[in-house]
Amino acid sequence: MTEPRRGLTPETIDSLLVDTSPYLSCDDCFALMDQYVEQVSATPSHEDPAMAAHLAGCGACAEEARTLLELLAQDAG
Numbered sequence: 001m002t003e004p005r006r007g008l009t010p011e012t013i014d015s016l017l018v019d020t021s022p023y024l025s026c027d028d029c030f031a032l033m034d035q036y037v038e039q040v041s042a043t044p045s046h047e048d049p050a051m052a053a054h055l056a057g058c059g060a061c062a063e064e065a066r067t068l069l070e071l072l073a074q075d076a077g
């Protein structure tokens, strides 16, 4: 038997969502990803709070962004 998960209560999820507001979905994040990494690559000081918040909380998108940034960095030599 598996026990129900006890770590994530609705209250916990609410607090996570509040912490990461403005919160993008992964679809939103992926839609903005190319543009975002190009801007960061061209301007390292570029900041996008919504993207940063999502990437901080979403390992899959953070990995994708890192991979794209590495590819851009290689292109730039």
Ligand SMILES: [Zn+2]
Pocket (backbone or CB within 6 Å): 025, 026, 029, 054, 058, 060, 061, 062
């Ligand atoms: Zn994501």
